[in-house]
Amino acid sequence: MRELLDSEYDVIVIGAGPGGSMASYHSSINGAKTLLIDKSQEIGTPVRCAEAVPYLDEFGINPDPSFVRSKIDGGILVAPNGKKIIVKGGKTQGYVVERKIFDKHLAVRSANVGTKIAIKSRVVGLDYDGEKYTVIVNHLGQIYAIKAKIVIAADGVESSIAEMAGIKCKKKVTEICSCAEYEMTNVKLLDKNMMEFYFGDICPKGYVWIFPKGETANVGLGIIDSKKKAIDYLNEFLEHPLLEGRLDNATPIEFKCGGAPVGGPIEKTVADNFMVVGDAAGQISPISGGGIYLSLSCGSIAGKVAGEAIKSNNCSEDYLVEYENRWKEKYYKLLMDELKYKKVLQKFSEKELNALADAMDERLEEIDVAKIAFRAVKRAPSLLKYFKDII
Numbered sequence: 001m002r003e004l005l006d007s008e009y010d011v012i013v014i015g016a017g018p019g020g021s022m023a024s025y026h027s028s029i030n031g032a033k034t035l036l037i038d039k040s041q042e043i044g045t046p047v048r049c050a051e052a053v054p055y056l057d058e059f060g061i062n063p064d065p066s067f068v069r070s071k072i073d074g075g076i077l078v079a080p081n082g083k084k085i086i087v088k089g090g091k092t093q094g095y096v097v098e099r100k101i102f103d104k105h106l107a108v109r110s111a112n113v114g115t116k117i118a119i120k121s122r123v124v125g126l127d128y129d130g131e132k133y134t135v136i137v138n139h140l141g142q143i144y145a146i147k148a149k150i151v152i153a154a155d156g157v158e159s160s161i162a163e164m165a166g167i168k169c170k171k172k173v174t175e176i177c178s179c180a181e182y183e184m185t186n187v188k189l190l191d192k193n194m195m196e197f198y199f200g201d202i203c204p205k206g207y208v209w210i211f212p213k214g215e216t217a218n219v220g221l222g223i224i225d226s227k228k229k230a231i232d233y234l235n236e237f238l239e240h241p242l243l244e245g246r247l248d249n250a251t252p253i254e255f256k257c258g259g260a261p262v263g264g265p266i267e268k269t270v271a272d273n274f275m276v277v278g279d280a281a282g283q284i285s286p287i288s289g290g291g292i293y294l295s296l297s298c299g300s301i302a303g304k305v306a307g308e309a310i311k312s313n314n315c316s317e318d319y320l321v322e323y324e325n326r327w328k329e330k331y332y333k334l335l336m337d338e339l340k341y342k343k344v345l346q347k348f349s350e351k352e353l354n355a356l357a358d359a360m361d362e363r364l365e366e367i368d369v370a371k372i373a374f375r376a377v378k379r380a381p382s383l384l385k386y387f388k389d390i391i
């Protein structure tokens with residue numbers, strides 16, 4: 001690695017997930033000499049994801065057949081009593097991708113505009129001299145020190161890099177959704193272009209998903225702070241009567257597990273010469289646990305601001321706060337509202353979930369919680385006690 005890499009870069013991005021690859025792409029196209037570092041030996045692995053992504057046009061990413069496995073038109077929400085609500089159109093549309101290939105595609109795209117990439121390289125420390133960071137990297141047992149004017153931490157849910165720079169980003173156990181998932185073949189889907197979501201005691205405070213993925217499907221769930229393990233709930237779900245035997249012949253080809261930081265975004269995402277993006281910054285939907293869109297978007301903003309800072313020769317917190325202002329303007333209210341709605345939804349018993357579903361239209365074009373709450377309370381006034389702060 002010593003021969004391949006220089007000893008100094010303008011920008012070092014730590015973590016080659018969607019957030020890091022987008023940040024490095026935009027940093028490079030804005031003229032900054034950029035290094036992207038990941039600890040894994042293969043970018044995109046291990047996969048800890050249900051692999052649903054929104055339309056990618058706004059990021060200039062082609063939905064390449066090499067990674068798109070299914071086109072998604074919307075979702076089917078299934079209440080404990082079996083009532084199905086179909087949500088079609090708008091932001092529910094997108095793709096289920098092969099993330100191993102999707103993440104690599106994003107890294108290749110970044111390399112094609114000049115980013116250098118170091119794999120199998122775990123960042124184990126940071127030193128700061130008031131002007132630059134020295135990033136300490138363990139590559140195959142050898143320690144390397146590489147300098148950077150700006151470090152972008154995109155190291156995911158277990159992030160430790162931002163803490164090294166004095167930014168609080170450690171998540172409490174109650175803020176992490178613990179997930180287990182099988183990728184299965186021979187799943188009989190309700191619709192090959194619709195995601196399925198199941199709610200109730202089968203998955204307390206969370207939900208179960210079945211996402212079509214070409215000739216397979218991702219069947220998984222996420223729970224928060226539960227006495228039982230996610231995998232135990234998942235194994236029970238596979239035989240649930242609501243499925244009417246649709247998984248009887250299904251068999252797993254891959255097992256995935258991981259955590260999603262659904263406790264809301266961290267407040268401070270910049271410091272002198274330093275930025276945090278993606279899961280590391282809690283930029284993920286508190287309700288759905290979907291973080292790819294936000295990582296792509298916030299990663300792009302961080303990369304652009306880093307490039308501009310290098311050009312302006314000003315990497316101070318006062319300059320980099322532009323990143324925080326831009327992402328907060330777009331997403332902060334949305335994330336905080338979702339956090340509020342989630343706390344309400346988590347209190348619902350199965351009976352109340354059924355009442356909510358019965359009060360909802362069977363077809364929706366989008367999930368607007370305030371609108372849904374208003375209609376639900378009109379039809380089932382007993383739900384008012386939960387929704388009084390929302391409507």
Ligand SMILES: Cc1cc2nc3c(=O)[nH]c(=O)nc-3n(C[C@H](O)[C@H](O)[C@H](O)COP(=O)(O)OP(=O)(O)OC[C@H]3O[C@@H](n4cnc5c(N)ncnc54)[C@H](O)[C@@H]3O)c2cc1C
Nearest residue numbers: 015017018019039049050051052123156179278279291292
């Ligand atoms: C089971 C599950 C299902 C999910 N399903 C979906 C879904 O369907 N749709 C969706 O939008 N979101 C989903 N998510 C969330 C989504 O996976 C994340 O929000 C997204 O991957 C965040 O991207 P990121 O770039 O911030 O971090 P990550 O994708 O986690 O990337 C972080 C990278 O940092 C690297 N790294 C970490 N520490 C170091 C270090 N010290 N040195 C070097 N490299 C390091 C890691 O190797 C990794 O490659 C799911 C999450 C889980 C757990």
